[in-house]
Amino acid sequence: MSFAALLEVILINIVLSGDNAVVIAMASRNVPKKQQKKAIFWGTFGAIILRLLFATAIVYLLALPFVTFIGGLLLVYIAIKLLLGNDEDDHREGGSSLISAVKTIITADAIMSLDNVLAIAGAVEGNIAGIMIGVIVSIPLVVFGSQFILKAMEKYPIISYAGAGILAWTAGEMMVREPKLESILPDDFHLLIPTAITVLVICLGYLSNRIKTAKEC
Numbered sequence: 001m002s003f004a005a006l007l008e009v010i011l012i013n014i015v016l017s018g019d020n021a022v023v024i025a026m027a028s029r030n031v032p033k034k035q036q037k038k039a040i041f042w043g044t045f046g047a048i049i050l051r052l053l054f055a056t057a058i059v060y061l062l063a064l065p066f067v068t069f070i071g072g073l074l075l076v077y078i079a080i081k082l083l084l085g086n087d088e089d090d091h092r093e094g095g096s097s098l099i100s101a102v103k104t105i106i107t108a109d110a111i112m113s114l115d116n117v118l119a120i121a122g123a124v125e126g127n128i129a130g131i132m133i134g135v136i137v138s139i140p141l142v143v144f145g146s147q148f149i150l151k152a153m154e155k156y157p158i159i160s161y162a163g164a165g166i167l168a169w170t171a172g173e174m175m176v177r178e179p180k181l182e183s184i185l186p187d188d189f190h191l192l193i194p195t196a197i198t199v200l201v202i203c204l205g206y207l208s209n210r211i212k213t214a215k216e217c
Contacts (some may be wrong), residue, residue: 021145043105072175083205
């Protein structure tokens with residue numbers, strides 16, 4: 001693998017790891033402070049293992065019809081759950097337990113990692129070693145990025161809406177980039193669909209949280 005390809009892999013990870021850092025921060029924000037670092041560590045560890053598995057199975061994953069579209073739908077669900085994840089139910093995504101946070105991190109990262117691995121695979125022309133390097137490079141970016149975002153969310157809770165919006169936008173982009181749909185969708189829809197999904201997720205989260213707050217009062 002050339003130096004230029006390696007540099008491209010690093011740049012791709014800098015850009016794409018932001019989404020993963022956001023979901024880790026959002027899933028960990030309701031975990032007791034003493035367990036937040038554990039949630040980040042184990043969630044990231046599980047997600048990295050899945051990325052390595054994706055890297056070795058990328059050819060087979062590409063052959064599955066509608067895999068990115070279904071992944072996008074699941075990510076929309078997770079974005080909404082994370083935005084509403086303020087109750088005490090340990091089985092709820094984004095809930096207050098270490099296990100539920102780790103489960104959410106791994107699930108969401110697994111979905112987004114498919115997109116990441118596809119991008120890296122394109123940069124290194126399917127070179128497995130290059131894909132593995134890309135996965136390894138992403139580890140410190142995700143860990144340190146998630147800790148920074150988590151601290152920002154604790155200080156400014158409204159950032160959680162921006163985080164959910166980023167995940168929703170990523171979901172929309174995955175859906176419109178589905179190979180079975182990308183060529184038949186009008187060009188305008190490639191922007192319209194991610195925008196509409198992002199607005200919908202943020203509005204649903206905001207209204208649901210307002211209703212929940214009103215009931216508590």
